[in-house]
Amino acid sequence: MSDLPTSDAPLSIGTRGSPLALAQAHETRDRLAAAFDLPQAAFHIEIIKTTGDRVLDRPLSEIGGKGLFTREIEDALLDGSIDIAVHSMKDMPTLQPDGLTIDTYLPREDVRDAFVTLTGVALADMPQGAVVGSSSLRRRAQIAVRRPDVKLVEFRGNVQTRMAKLRDGVADATFLAMAGLNRLGLTDVPRHATDPADMLPAVAQGAIGIERRADDTRMAELLSAIHDRDTGLRLACERAFLLTLDGSCETPIAGLAELDGDRLRFRGEILRPDGSDVLTVAGDCPAMEGAALGYAMAENLLARAPAGFFDWRA
Numbered sequence: 001m002s003d004l005p006t007s008d009a010p011l012s013i014g015t016r017g018s019p020l021a022l023a024q025a026h027e028t029r030d031r032l033a034a035a036f037d038l039p040q041a042a043f044h045i046e047i048i049k050t051t052g053d054r055v056l057d058r059p060l061s062e063i064g065g066k067g068l069f070t071r072e073i074e075d076a077l078l079d080g081s082i083d084i085a086v087h088s089m090k091d092m093p094t095l096q097p098d099g100l101t102i103d104t105y106l107p108r109e110d111v112r113d114a115f116v117t118l119t120g121v122a123l124a125d126m127p128q129g130a131v132v133g134s135s136s137l138r139r140r141a142q143i144a145v146r147r148p149d150v151k152l153v154e155f156r157g158n159v160q161t162r163m164a165k166l167r168d169g170v171a172d173a174t175f176l177a178m179a180g181l182n183r184l185g186l187t188d189v190p191r192h193a194t195d196p197a198d199m200l201p202a203v204a205q206g207a208i209g210i211e212r213r214a215d216d217t218r219m220a221e222l223l224s225a226i227h228d229r230d231t232g233l234r235l236a237c238e239r240a241f242l243l244t245l246d247g248s249c250e251t252p253i254a255g256l257a258e259l260d261g262d263r264l265r266f267r268g269e270i271l272r273p274d275g276s277d278v279l280t281v282a283g284d285c286p287a288m289e290g291a292a293l294g295y296a297m298a299e300n301l302l303a304r305a306p307a308g309f310f311d312w313r314a
Contacts, residue, residue, distance in 0.1 A: 003218060004036055004038060004042070004222075005038065005042040005043065006042050007039060007041035007042055010041065010042050010043050010044040011032070011042065011043050011044070011083050011084070011222075012043075012044045012046050012081070012082040012083045012084075013025050013028060013029060013043060013044065013045050013046065013082065013083070013084055013085070013086060014046045014048050014073045014076050014077060014081075014082035014084065014085040014086070015045060015046070015047060015048065015073070015085070015086045016047070016048065016049070016050055016069065016073070017047040017048075017049060018158050019158060019159070019160070019184055020088070020158065020159070020180045020183060020184055021086070021088070022045070022047075023183045023184055024086050024088065024183065024208050025045050025086045026045070027106060027183070027208065028084075028086045028106065028208070028210060028226070029043040029045065031106065031226040032222065032223075032225070032226055035225040035226055036222070036225065046076070046081070046082050048072050048073045048076055048082075049072065050068060050069050050070065050071065050072045050073060051068045051069075051071065051072065069087075069088075069091045070085075070087060070091065070092060070093065073085045073087075073211075074096070074097055074100060074211070077100060077211060077212070077213060078097065078099055078100065078213070083212070083216075083219055084210050084211065084212050084219055084223070085210070085211040085212075086208060086209075086210055086211075087102070087208070087209050087210075087211060088207075088208065088209075089102075089105070089204035089205075089207040089208065089209040089235060089239075090177075090201075090202040090203065090204045090205045090206075090207070092204070092209060094239055094242050094243035095243070096211065099213060099214055099215070100211055100212070100213060100214060101211070101212060101213075101214040102209045102210065102211045102212075103212075103220075103223075103227070103232075104209065104210040104212075104223040104224070104226065104227045105207055105208065105209050105210070105227060105228050105231040105232050105235060106207075106208040106210075106226065106228055106231070107228040107230075107231060108179075108206050108207045108228070108230075108231040108234065109178070109179035109182055109183060109206040109207075110177075110178035110179050110182055110193070110206055111178075111179070111196060111201045111205050111206040111256060112177075112178045112193045112194055112195070112196060112201060113139065113175050113176075113177060113178065113193075113194040113199060113201055113205075114175065114176045114177065114178045114181055114189075114191035114192070114193055114194070115173060115175055115191065115192045115193075115194055116162070116163075116166070116173060116174050116175065116176050116189060116190065116191045116192075117166070117172060117173040117190060117192075118166055118167065118190060119190055120190030120191060120192055121192060122192040122194075123143070123146065123147060123150075123173070123192070123194070124146075124147075126147070126150065126172065126173060128149050129149055129150070129151060130147075130150055130151070130172045130173065131150070131151045131152075131153055131170075131171045131172045131173075132147075132150050132151070132152055132153070132171060132172065132173045132174065132175075133152075133153045133154070133155025133162070133165065133166075133170060133171035133173070133174045134152065134154075134155050134174060134175050135154055135155055135156045136175065136202070137251065137252045137273055138202055138252045138253060138254055138271070139175050140152050140252075140273065141252035141271035141272065141273050141274070141275050141278075142199050142200075142252070142254070142271065142275070143275070144273075144274055144275025144276075145271065145275040145278055146198075146199070148275065153170070153171055155170070155171060155174050159176060159180065159181070159184060159186060159189065162174050162176065163189065176189075176191070177201075177205055177206065178191070178193055178206070179205065179206035196256055196267075199254075200254035200255060200256055200267060200268070200269055201254060201256055202253075202254060203238040203239060203241065203242045203253065203254070203255045204235050204238055204239060204242075207231055207234075207235055209235075210223055210226075230259055233257075233259065233264060233287050233288070233290050234257040234258065234259065234264070234290065235257075236290040236291045236294070237257040237264060237266050237290030237291060237293050237294040238255050238256070238257050238266070238294060239294070240290070240291040240292075240293075240294030240295045240298070241253075241255050241266070241268050241294035241295070241297050241298045242255065242294075242298075243294075243298075244294070244295050244298030244299060244302075245270060245298045245301065245302070251270070252270065252271040252272070252273055253268070253269070253270050253271075254268065254269050254271075255267065255268035255269070255294075255297075256268075257290060257293075257294070259287060260284075262286060262287050263284050263285070263286065263287060264284060264285055264286070264287045264289075264290045264293065265282070265283075265284045266281075266282065266283055266284065266285075266290075266293055266294065266297055267280070267281070267282045268280070268281050268282075268297050268298070268301070269281070270301050270305070270309075272309070277306070277309065279301050279304055279305060279309075281297045281300050281301050282297075283296065283297055283300075
């Protein structure tokens with residue numbers, strides 16, 4: 001295509017500044033560079049600090065939910081300070097601001113949760129009354145279902161911060177995403193990968209999405225060269241499920257879509273935060289009809305939820 005970025009007029013990629021966010025931005029840059037045979041100098045990584053990065057002493061649910069990791073980046077995209085933005089899709093609200101769109105996904109990484117301790121044991125093997133640190137309402141609710149004896153404490157920060165907290169005895173264990181550990185090359189972190197059959201991941205876990213201005217046809221053409229179709233099909237289902245349930249960081253929701261030939265299989269669940277109730281759903285459809293399936297699966301759960309199930313969200 002014409003009008004490719006150059007070292008004199010580089011494409012600006014907006015991202016958070018954590019090691020994982022930077023790794024994801026670098027992967028995006030490298031895929032674009034390879035697709036168009038461009039040097040790294042044709043791209044500029046713009047680090048943008050978000051509210052979620054600045055406020056580390058309170059749960060996300062208390063300070064605004066998922067948009068805390070995107071708002072400032074999306075503002076920069078809207079005002080033209082950056083050309084594209086790279087996001088962890090599990091952190092993304094289900095709706096984008098007017099004028100922005102996400103229609104490019106990189107190949108999805110490992111979707112599983114990693115149960116991390118200093119010794120690498122599984123959750124089931126932790127002693128009675130062990131302390132597990134997590135800021136995720138979804139993980140906390142799932143732990144409460146499986147191990148009601150475990151003590152849960154608030155736990156935020158990047159991988160390095162969380163490992164330091166484990167060494168300092170703040171908690172005996174925590175959860176991280178396998179995708180993040182893999183992308184950072186942290187093979188030395190003791191972890192036990194949790195089978196999705198035992199504990200469903202967050203919607204869109206392991207997926208990187210690239211956001212652009214909706215009317216920017218130049219970026220649309222560039223990004224189409226690195227879009228992963230299979231990831232897009234899976235996330236269409238998962239994010240429709242989340243959207244219909246009005247999902248946010250304040251809602252314990254899990255869901256996973258998987259491709260099997262030309263079919264897409266989905267499993268999802270909603271939980272009360274204390275783990276006292278959980279509803280599950282499963283279904284399948286032609287691969288191209290994932291959004292409709294995600295919507296139907298969410299409506300199924302909403303219809304089955306007992307009276308008062310969502311009262312805690314008020």
